[in-house]
Each structure stands twice: as C-alpha cells, then as structure tokens.
Amino acid sequence: MNGEYSLDTTEGMAASGDPPTNNAVDDYDAEEALERQREEENKIKIKLKSFEGGVYECGLTAAKMSVMVANMLDALQETDLTKIATREPIPLQNDAVTNKALEKIVEWVDHHWDDPPIDPDFDDEKERRNEELSHWDKQFIDIADQGELFDIIAAANFMDIKGLVEVGAKHICNKIKGKSCTEVREMLKIHNDFTPEEEAAIHKENEWIYAKD
Amino acid sequence: MYGKDNIDRFGDDLCGLLLSYFSFEDRFRCECLSKRWQRLALESQKDLTTDFSYITIFRKNPTIFESILKKCANIETIGGNVLTIITQPMLELVIKYCHRLNAMDMKIPIYVTISADTIDKFFAKFAKQLIRFKYWSYEPSLPGNSEISATIEKNILDCHELREVFNCYKHQFPRLLLDWTGQGVDYKQSTLDRLEKCPNIRTIIGVPTVPRLF
Incomplete structure (x- = not known):
C-alpha cells in the first residue's frame, strides 16, 4: 500500500485486545505441543483410493488437509490412531480423482502438511490471497496437460483442500493474464x-x- | 458432457472461487467469454477495489460507475484503497444500487463536497450491515467538510456491526469517535454508552490517545 496515507500507522489500538500476560507463555507451550502432535500423527500413514482404484499412502496430518478426509476419519471415532493405518483405503468417489490426480494431491499435501491452517477470518487473508505462489507450488502446478490440471483442481475442490484449490486458481489466473x-x-x-x-x-x-x- | 480440458466442467461454486482470485477488471474481461461466464463474473463482483486510474474514470463518468453498480448486485466492499475518491453522484449511485454493502472506504477530495442529506441516506440504508468504515478528507477545515465529518460522527455509532473505523484527519475531527481531548465527562460517558452498542469494534485507527474501553 503506497498511498499517501498508510493504513499501517497504528496509532490507535485494538479496542478489545487483551494486554499481554503470562498466559502468553502457556499459549506458546500449547502451540508447541500441538505441533509435536501433528508431527507424530503425520508419521502414521493412511491409504487413499482413487476413483480408478489406485491406492496411495499419505501421512495422517497431511491427509487431514482435506476437510472431506478429516470428516470421514472423525466419523470413524477411532481413538487408537495407529489402527487407522491398517484400515481399508478411504475411497474418493469422484471421477476427477484419477490415479494421476491423487498421486499429485498426495505429493502436495505431503509437502504442505505443516502449513499454518487457513483461517478465513484472519486479517491477513487478503494478503495471502494476493501473494504470489511459492517456487515449489509453481513448479508443482505447471502441468502441460490441461485435462490433468483440471482434474487436480476439481479433485482438490471435491476433497476440500482449500490451499491446493488456491494454488490452482492462482495458476489459471496467471495463465490468462493479458x-x-x-x-x-x-x-x-x-x-x-x-x-x-x-x-x-x-x-x-x-x-x-x-x-x- | 464437457471434455476434461474444458473449464466448463467445473461447477458454479468452483468457477466463482477461481474468479475471486481475479482482479476487479479481469473479472469484467471474463464477461465476454460466454453467457455462463458473464453471469458468473458479475455474481463474483463483491469487491469494488480498484486502482486510482479506474476510480478517476468513474468519477469523471458516473454513467460507467452506474452501469457497473447496476449489473453487479453482490458488491460488498467499496474501496480497500487509500485513493478511493467518492463524489456526491457516486455516493448516490451506491445508495441506489448496492444492497449488500458492508465495507466502505471513501476519500473526499478538496474540490468536492457531499451533502449531509446524502450521508444520512447512506447510513440509513447501510448502518445495520456496515462492518468497516474508513474516511479520508483532503481539507477538513473547509466548512463543507466539517459538516460531512459532523454528519458521519452523528451516524457512525449507530452502526452496531462495525468492527473497523478509520478516520484520517484526527486533529481536524477532534470529536469523531474517541479523542477525549478537551471533552467533558458527559461527552465521554455518552460516547461510552453508544460504543457499548457496538460490541464488534476491534480496530480504531487515527485517534491519538485512547483510553482502554472494554
């Protein structure tokens, strides 16, 4: 924002913001613990099955980037997470989820599993939306076969993986620019x-x- | 059935999501693709956030601005940019055509004034739904502009959903919102009473010293 007046001159205040207290330390510990748990859970591998029948392995935390998969796992009400690994593969019943698409999707979530979760209420939402794709994402999504590219986007949308749909959207946006x-x-x-x-x-x-x- | 490489295989929701990553003008460019994309493009126009050159075009040609507001029924945000210059005819068109507006950023240039009546009408229509209101003025000491500021001040705390308020020329608008300087106890109390009805306000910018309220 290079306007005459910057919005960032925060002379004011966040009216209802709490003053920092010792709780901040507890919050930090809780965050650390959560991160460790995510890391541990990602060592558990689960199986996903494409519409064409191909089975692909994926870390549990990574797989949960798909809101649809996360909901399906929740519905199992399995307290012993290690048992999830030995279960039948989770079927993904949408014709966009081809073998090729699912293979790419697993590659993407395996790379991104430790991303901070997307929060639509977060103040930086707009900033994130306008941010350029990372080098890794650019290479990942630069797919010559447009049918395959659309499969991945439609499959990510079906599986409700917001971050990956966003990568696809930005890619298409860049492609049609000008x-x-x-x-x-x-x-x-x-x-x-x-x-x-x-x-x-x-x-x-x-x-x-x-x-x- | 569409071919695999045909974007029309995507449903409306996904297409709308893709369009949400396009710029304001690029969405209009999609209008000419096909009837479906025309509908999708216009439906997805929620943010009238544009750069200075376009806003200048709209200011000089209110008919262009009108044609845009007329066909984009879902506009929620106007501005988002420090250079969003709004004139009286533009504000009247906003009042006439926008129904879902919840965020407004406006800058009033030195040679322009907006009548108190129009501002009252603006708040009468949008006070219930506004979550952000930002206001800049080049020359607040002009009589016309101090009237605008007084009118905004009168209306702003009736916007109970407001989360964000911004007023640039704090010194010239000493009483807008929360600057207590030189104010008596009664003024402070009445402002506090009114503020209590706006529980969502999280950010107030442009005020030099503000006591903690909540």
Missing part, C-alpha cells in the same frame, strides 16, 4: 454462445477497462 477474450476462450475451451452483436455490446460497455492509460 490474454484477449478469444485467446482465453480458446485456452479454456469455452463455447461462445453470444451473437456478434451481444459480444460487441459487452465490449463497448467495458471499454473503460482499456481507457485506463
């Missing part, structure tokens, strides 16, 4: 159902976009 309407249509295989007149009217209405400079 392209014309016709180019975007061609790339994303969108069928144009406007008459030439209708399309011209929309372009006319949106002329201001190009009038900027």
Whole structure:
C-alpha cells in the first residue's frame, strides 16, 4: 500500500485486545505441543483410493488437509490412531480423482502438511490471497496437460483442500493474464454462445477497462 | 458432457472461487467469454477495489460507475484503497444500487463536497450491515467538510456491526469517535454508552490517545 496515507500507522489500538500476560507463555507451550502432535500423527500413514482404484499412502496430518478426509476419519471415532493405518483405503468417489490426480494431491499435501491452517477470518487473508505462489507450488502446478490440471483442481475442490484449490486458481489466473477474450476462450475451451452483436455490446460497455492509460 | 480440458466442467461454486482470485477488471474481461461466464463474473463482483486510474474514470463518468453498480448486485466492499475518491453522484449511485454493502472506504477530495442529506441516506440504508468504515478528507477545515465529518460522527455509532473505523484527519475531527481531548465527562460517558452498542469494534485507527474501553 503506497498511498499517501498508510493504513499501517497504528496509532490507535485494538479496542478489545487483551494486554499481554503470562498466559502468553502457556499459549506458546500449547502451540508447541500441538505441533509435536501433528508431527507424530503425520508419521502414521493412511491409504487413499482413487476413483480408478489406485491406492496411495499419505501421512495422517497431511491427509487431514482435506476437510472431506478429516470428516470421514472423525466419523470413524477411532481413538487408537495407529489402527487407522491398517484400515481399508478411504475411497474418493469422484471421477476427477484419477490415479494421476491423487498421486499429485498426495505429493502436495505431503509437502504442505505443516502449513499454518487457513483461517478465513484472519486479517491477513487478503494478503495471502494476493501473494504470489511459492517456487515449489509453481513448479508443482505447471502441468502441460490441461485435462490433468483440471482434474487436480476439481479433485482438490471435491476433497476440500482449500490451499491446493488456491494454488490452482492462482495458476489459471496467471495463465490468462493479458490474454484477449478469444485467446482465453480458446485456452479454456469455452463455447461462445453470444451473437456478434451481444459480444460487441459487452465490449463497448467495458471499454473503460482499456481507457485506463 | 464437457471434455476434461474444458473449464466448463467445473461447477458454479468452483468457477466463482477461481474468479475471486481475479482482479476487479479481469473479472469484467471474463464477461465476454460466454453467457455462463458473464453471469458468473458479475455474481463474483463483491469487491469494488480498484486502482486510482479506474476510480478517476468513474468519477469523471458516473454513467460507467452506474452501469457497473447496476449489473453487479453482490458488491460488498467499496474501496480497500487509500485513493478511493467518492463524489456526491457516486455516493448516490451506491445508495441506489448496492444492497449488500458492508465495507466502505471513501476519500473526499478538496474540490468536492457531499451533502449531509446524502450521508444520512447512506447510513440509513447501510448502518445495520456496515462492518468497516474508513474516511479520508483532503481539507477538513473547509466548512463543507466539517459538516460531512459532523454528519458521519452523528451516524457512525449507530452502526452496531462495525468492527473497523478509520478516520484520517484526527486533529481536524477532534470529536469523531474517541479523542477525549478537551471533552467533558458527559461527552465521554455518552460516547461510552453508544460504543457499548457496538460490541464488534476491534480496530480504531487515527485517534491519538485512547483510553482502554472494554
């Protein structure tokens, strides 16, 4: 934000913010403990089964990045987590979850399992959304076969892995940047159902976009 | 059935999510793709957050601004940028066409004034739903602008959902919100009473010294 006035000159206060107390130390310990637990749990491997029948192993904490998988595991009400490892693979019943897609998804969650969880109420939400993809994510999502790419995004959406859907969204966003309407249509295989007149009217209405400079 | 590499295989929710990562103007660019994408693009316009050049275009051509507000029924945020200049005709269009607005950032330039009546109308429509309100003025000492500030002050604490308030020219608006300087006990008490009805306020910026309230 390079405007005339910066929003960050926090001369004010967070009105209802609590003053720091000794509780901060306890909070820190609790956080540490939680992190250790996540680390331990990720050593437990669970099996996921694609729509095509392929079975893939994945750390438990990583697998729980999928809200859908996490909910399914919760529903098992299994207190002994190690038993989860020996269970039948969890079936993912959506045709976007192909072998290839699931293999990539497991690769992604295995790399990202220790990311801080996404909190939509968090003040930095906007900042995170606008952040560029990391080098690793860029390489991960740069997939030549568009059908495969769309499988991964649709599968991640089905499995409710918000972070991965976000990576896909930013990737598509980067791909269509600066392209014309016709180019975007061609790339994303969108069928144009406007008459030439209708399309011209929309372009006319949106002329201001190009009038900027 | 769509081919695997056809983006139209995605449902509306996923497409809307993808569009939410596009910029304001890039979403409008998607309007011409197809009828489905036109609908999706307009539905996904929730934040009218744009750069200075566009806001200048809107200010000079209220008809463009009107056509945008008219077709984007879901706008929740206007601004998010220190340079969001809002003029009287623009504010009137916002009042007329926006129904879901919950965050407003406005800057009033030196040569522009907004009538107290329009500001009252703005708050009459949006006070119940506003969660953020930010206000800048170039030249607060002008008579027109001090009237604006007084009108905002009168209305702002009736916005009970407000979480964030920002007022740039604190010195020129000594009484806006919480600057106690030179104020008597009654003023402090009445402000406190009104603030109690706004339990969600978390951030108040632009006030030099503020006693802890909650």
